[in-house]
Amino acid sequence: MFGLLQGSRWVVSWPPGRPSAPTPDLTVGIDDSQQLELGLVGAKPGARLRLEADAATLAVLLRSERDGDLLAAELVDRQDEILALYDLARSSRNKLDLTLTLQTVAAEMGRLLKADFGFIALLPDTAQAQVIAAPDTPLEPGRVGGWLDKMRRLPKVYVGQDAEASPSARHDCWVVAPVRTRNAGVAVLGAARSGRPFSTPDMKLSQAIAEQAGALIENAFAHRDKLADAARNAEMQLAAQVQHDLLPRVWPALPGIQVHAAARPASAVGGDFYDVLPLGTHGLFACLGDVSGKGVPAAIVMAMAHAAFRCALRTSPPEPQWLLRSAVGSLYDDFVALEMFATAFLVLYDERTRTLRYVNAGHAPAIYRPHGGPSLLLDADEPPVGMLASSNSPGHVLRWRPGDLLVVATDGFTDSTAPDGTYYGVDRLADAIARVAQREAQVIVNALLEDVGTFRQGRPATDDQTVLVLKSPVDVP
Amino acid sequence: MTSPSDALRGSPGSPGALILVVDDDPVTRRVLSSMLERAHYDVMASADGREAWTELAAARIDLVITDREMPAMDGMELLRAVRQSPRHGGVPVVMLTGTTLESAGDEADAEGASAFLTKPVSSRELLETVERLLRNTPHQT
Numbered sequence: 214m215f216g217l218l219q220g221s222r223w224v225v226s227w228p229p230g231r232p233s234a235p236t237p238d239l240t241v242g243i244d245d246s247q248q249l250e251l252g253l254v255g256a257k258p259g260a261r262l263r264l265e266a267d268a269a270t271l272a273v274l275l276r277s278e279r280d281g282d283l284l285a286a287e288l289v290d291r292q293d294e295i296l297a298l299y300d301l302a303r304s305s306r307n308k309l310d311l312t313l314t315l316q317t318v319a320a321e322m323g324r325l326l327k328a329d330f331g332f333i334a335l336l337p338d339t340a341q342a343q344v345i346a347a348p349d350t351p352l353e354p355g356r357v358g359g360w361l362d363k364m365r366r367l368p369k370v371y372v373g374q375d376a377e378a379s380p381s382a383r384h385d386c387w388v389v390a391p392v393r394t395r396n397a398g399v400a401v402l403g404a405a406r407s408g409r410p411f412s413t414p415d416m417k418l419s420q421a422i423a424e425q426a427g428a429l430i431e432n433a434f435a436h437r438d439k440l441a442d443a444a445r446n447a448e449m450q451l452a453a454q455v456q457h458d459l460l461p462r463v464w465p466a467l468p469g470i471q472v473h474a475a476a477r478p479a480s481a482v483g484g485d486f487y488d489v490l491p492l493g494t495h496g497l498f499a500c501l502g503d504v505s506g507k508g509v510p511a512a513i514v515m516a517m518a519h520a521a522f523r524c525a526l527r528t529s530p531p532e533p534q535w536l537l538r539s540a541v542g543s544l545y546d547d548f549v550a551l552e553m554f555a556t557a558f559l560v561l562y563d564e565r566t567r568t569l570r571y572v573n574a575g576h577a578p579a580i581y582r583p584h585g586g587p588s589l590l591l592d593a594d595e596p597p598v599g600m601l602a603s604s605n606s607p608g609h610v611l612r613w614r615p616g617d618l619l620v621v622a623t624d625g626f627t628d629s630t631a632p633d634g635t636y637y638g639v640d641r642l643a644d645a646i647a648r649v650a651q652r653e654a655q656v657i658v659n660a661l662l663e664d665v666g667t668f669r670q671g672r673p674a675t676d677d678q679t680v681l682v683l684k685s686p687v688d689v690p
Numbered sequence: 691m692t693s694p695s696d697a698l699r700g701s702p703g704s705p706g707a708l709i710l711v712v713d714d715d716p717v718t719r720r721v722l723s724s725m726l727e728r729a730h731y732d733v734m735a736s737a738d739g740r741e742a743w744t745e746l747a748a749a750r751i752d753l754v755i756t757d758r759e760m761p762a763m764d765g766m767e768l769l770r771a772v773r774q775s776p777r778h779g780g781v782p783v784v785m786l787t788g789t790t791l792e793s794a795g796d797e798a799d800a801e802g803a804s805a806f807l808t809k810p811v812s813s814r815e816l817l818e819t820v821e822r823l824l825r826n827t828p829h830q831t
Contacts, residue, residue: 288724
């Protein structure tokens with residue numbers, strides 16, 4: 214009888230089915246086999262040699278088998294890890310909300326690590342720490358804060374069986390991994406349970422989950438930023454619409470004057486403004502201004518200035534210097550507080566006297582081109598609104614003859630640059646005016662905007678461009 | 691086919707259930723066996739349905755985990771044979787497949803499979819399924 218023994222017990226034998234087999238005459242140990250031996254009952258001469266050869270063969274087979282088992286176990290671990298990450302990716306695929314993402318990651322961490330709970334703590338650069346445990350478990354803020362500090366200093370996976378260091382006082386075994394993100398500050402992902410320490414494979418799995426979590430959190434942050442951008446853009450579009458609605462869309466028509474204006478803001482909203490209103494049946498008011506600064510602050514101040522001039526028209530004598538004086542009185546304190554100012558050019562036309570009365574508060578360029586030319590610059594005689602508490606300009610009067618032209622633009626025109634850095638300048642504007650001076654007001658406005666656009670050769674405008682044109686027809690009755 | 695060390699694997703705390711793993715792919719066979727052995731189940735392995743049927747006749751198998759697509763006798767044929775057998779008809783059969791077609795699950799269900807799992811299967815999913823089925827089925831021991 215031949216068989217395998219462990220101690221004095223036959224594990225298996227040939228022929229089989231001999232539980233009460235006799236003690237072997239000859240035994241040979243099998244190397245590295247937990248005290249297994251080959252045994253033989255009824256040994257013949259030379260049997261030892263054969264038994265030793267069989268034992269050596271069995272030892273090789275057992276070692277191969279053990280290696281195979283280890284390999285299969287490693288394969289199972291890796292496969293479980295991959296499937297766990299797949300589960301995590303799948304369960305969080307449609308979660309772009311940050312809190313939901315954190316909840317999912319914490320819950321999956323707890324589930325995949327077979328822990329009592331999983332948790333994630335996030336400390337963005339600009340906000341309060343956010344800690345989420347799933348299932349909901351009371352964590353000690355001081356301990357979680359300590360882990361965040363530790364990860365900031367030395368980010369790696371920590372594992373231990375130490376109730377003092379555990380994020381939860383009720384769980385003594387914990388694993389904590391750093392979550393690396395490019396946009397979410399410091400974050401840690403962890404799990405804890407009682408009585409069963411986490412192993413090396415658990416650490417590897419934690420690291421893998423934390424890396425996946427980092428990508429998910431980055432996406433959630435990016436999504437949140439994108440939503441905020443979209444909301445900001447929607448608000449800006451609304452603001453642009455409001456600002457656009459403040460501008461006149463009806464142009465008063467009198468026999469002796471045509472008036473037209475247009476603005477091209479450099480961004481959604483801008484600080485340039487203009488207004489045109491009829492004054493009874495025989496005149497009109499027009500103004501153009503430019504608030505210091507750009508964007509939303511300039512747009513808000515532009516709305517204030519627009520309202521102040523409209524209010525002045527209702528409450529002050531219809532003279533440009535009085536209108537300016539009233540607006541300065543209304544706006545000065547606010548402008549000083551905001552550290553802003555605005556240039557303004559105000560003009561009133563009187564059909565009965567065929568005169569233009571104007572006042573220029575720090576504005577340029579304002580170009581008057583009498584019929585046949587040449588162009589004249591109407592210099593400012595007052596500082597911009599917001600510089601002084603009151604205005605004392607006496608105003609100016611121009612005789613308004615057939616064919617005369619007044620162009621008031623903002624410095625977004627003259628400061629425009631070509632790709633080689635050349636400024637558009639006042640001279641180029643005057644030349645452009647000369648080329649179209651015989652045309653109607655609306656045609657002149659469009660031609661000037663087109664001319665400066667052509668000059669920029671596709672470069673985006675860096676400042677708002679606004680132009681107001683008053684034109685006396687040549688054939689005035 | 692029984693691995694050479696099967697006879698040495700008795701371990702304390704074993705649920706005492708003997709599970710037959712049937713798959714023509716030796717790596718899958720080994721991985722599934724490893725998952726079950728780590729949970730202290732006794733495992734036998736076969737490379738196709740025909741071999742598995744022989745094992746079923748020879749041993750008291752408590753649960754069968756079989757691949758669906760195999761040469762010789764495939765998983766569906768094995769399932770039908772088990773269900774039609776007066777002796778083994780009540781043995782839980784877990785059908786494993788690499789296909790994600792829903793119809794595969796429906797077919798296995800119609801033939802009386804106790805559970806249907808899609809490869810790759812995690813240890814957690816496999817062991818939860820095995821534990822659930824064994825809980826609901828008395829061991830043959």
